[in-house]
Amino acid sequence: MGHSIVKYQSAPIPHRERWVELWVGLLGVWVELLIGVLVATPAWAMAPSQQPAETITIHLGTAAGNLRFEPDHLTFIAGQRYTLVLDNPSPEKHYFTAKDFADALWTQNVKAGNVEVKGAIYELELKPEAVALWTFIPQKPGTYELHCSIPGHAEAGMVGQMTVQAPA
Numbered sequence: 557m558g559h560s561i562v563k564y565q566s567a568p569i570p571h572r573e574r575w576v577e578l579w580v581g582l583l584g585v586w587v588e589l590l591i592g593v594l595v596a597t598p599a600w601a602m603a604p605s606q607q608p609a610e611t612i613t614i615h616l617g618t619a620a621g622n623l624r625f626e627p628d629h630l631t632f633i634a635g636q637r638y639t640l641v642l643d644n645p646s647p648e649k650h651y652f653t654a655k656d657f658a659d660a661l662w663t664q665n666v667k668a669g670n671v672e673v674k675g676a677i678y679e680l681e682l683k684p685e686a687v688a689l690w691t692f693i694p695q696k697p698g699t700y701e702l703h704c705s706i707p708g709h710a711e712a713g714m715v716g717q718m719t720v721q722a723p724a
């Protein structure tokens with residue numbers, strides 16, 4: 557009788573040790589997974605805001621004073637990160653107005669001077685020699701119009717087209 561009690565009491569100990577081993581083993585797997593993610597993050601696992609950005613430059617007006625965007629057609633791929641560099645080489649101020657385009661993308665930020673603006677951007681005003689960097693990820697494929705909203709400028713040809721393509 558006494559013998560069987562001792563046996564009964566000693567039985568749970570190896571059982572518990574096995575659980576401890578299992579937990580340590582699981583912890584090891586998790587630590588390995590975590591290190592794997594930290595050391596070699598594939599592009600698909602990377603946060604969108606950390607993806608390398610492709611830089612595209614668009615000029616608002618020309619040095620000679622022509623009312624146009626250069627280039628006036630831009631193409632983007634949905635899901636890729638871009639930094640659009642806007643500058644104004646012309647002698648007068650211009651607007652980059654693209655509301656539908658802005659609605660079709662996620663804006664990470666706009667940097668100009670020492671200011672970084674977060675949140676949705678629909679229109680940027682650039683005075684002569686100004687430069688602004690707009691970083692975003694297009695979300696919705698489509699063709700979107702761009703214009704300068706200073707009276708007379710769009711009519712004179714200061715318009716453009718931006719296309720967002722679905723990823724191949």
Ligand SMILES: [Cu+2]
Pocket residue numbers: 623649650651704705706709714
């Ligand atoms: Cu203009």
